């Protein structure tokens with residue numbers, strides 16, 4: 001597996017050089033370097049005997065159908081776009097490993113039809129809307145999105161045309177019913193596996209998310225002349241609530257809550273803040289637990305505001321339900337982890353992925369690989385060769401079992 005692991009890493013490093021910006025990895029949806037990525041992946045797919053096409057959403061797709069195999073496909077893949085100044089492995093590794101899994105299936109002569117998809121867009125950087133590629137594949141692309149404009153005023157439809165594709169045919173990118181399931185291999189992008197000394201995990205769910213803004217209003221006043229007992233300090237109220245958010249999240253299993261942004265007005269050293277506006281981001285794999293946590297945090301905010309003579313206004317921005325992965329497919333993946341001689345580890349994903357969109361269409365699961373240092377969306381993002389070998393060993397077991405069941 002060593003040679004295969006090194007080949008996957010080398011592919012990621014090579015693709016990392018295909019960038020919009022010299023010296024940094026930035027590759028937005030269907031920008032010129034994507035042509036180079038397609039060329040490289042297309043030649044890899046063709047050398048594996050795959051039938052290759054680019055659909056109208058810019059997804060590169062290689063289909064392997066061995067003689068005598070059923071037409072029902074296992075779909076593997078991840079995205080090839082990046083955030084600005086990205087690392088080399090987010091998304092791309094999932095495509096490189098999908099090709100290695102397909103190669104294993106071929107070498108083991110498994111009667112499995114496999115489609116590998118390099119999704120064109122996941123990060124939402126160019127048009128402000130994520131998952132363009134997987135929305136199309138899952139049959140959930142809203143044609144109204146074609147009118148979105150990037151920072152240069154280019155519409156999504158024009159970006160597709162400029163790439164040499166036909167936006168009005170996006171419907172044809174949708175998967176038909178002939179799919180066994182979708183597996184996305186991805187780096188964890190967090191510190192959990194590293195902290196537990198583990199190589200890989202099967203993902204049980206992508207957590208749900210609530211985002212809101214809480215605005216505390218008091219009275220701005222002179223910091224020197226206003227006695228402490230006569231203040232209505234909005235920033236101090238917000239600070240008390242921020243601590244409470246952290247305390248509740250630490251005490252609640254599976255709850256992640258963050259206040260990442262704060263605006264104070266007038267934001268001056270010698271003025272008591274009259275207004276403090278803070279963000280709240282709450283995540284949990286269980287929707288009821290997330291909602292309950294949000295409600296208790298809001299109740300707490302009102303108590304704090306009342307006690308301090310502040311008013312409070314809440315603006316909700318997002319309520320996105322959790323997306324459970326397919327139970328059977330995830331159990332199969334977990335079994336394969338165990339069969340590969342690794343500790344069986346199940347975890348949730350705190351970040352969104354193409355798998356979230358695909359799950360609405362086909363049975364879906366994810367395999368996470370350890371992120372050294374927990375670092376991602378950063379040039380220091382890396383992977384360990386041994387973890388890639390582990391992911392390949394898991395793939396071998398997974399594919400063998402799947403082939404035995406459906407063959």
Ligand SMILES: [Zn+2]
Nearest residue numbers: 079090091122
């Ligand atoms: Zn990603």
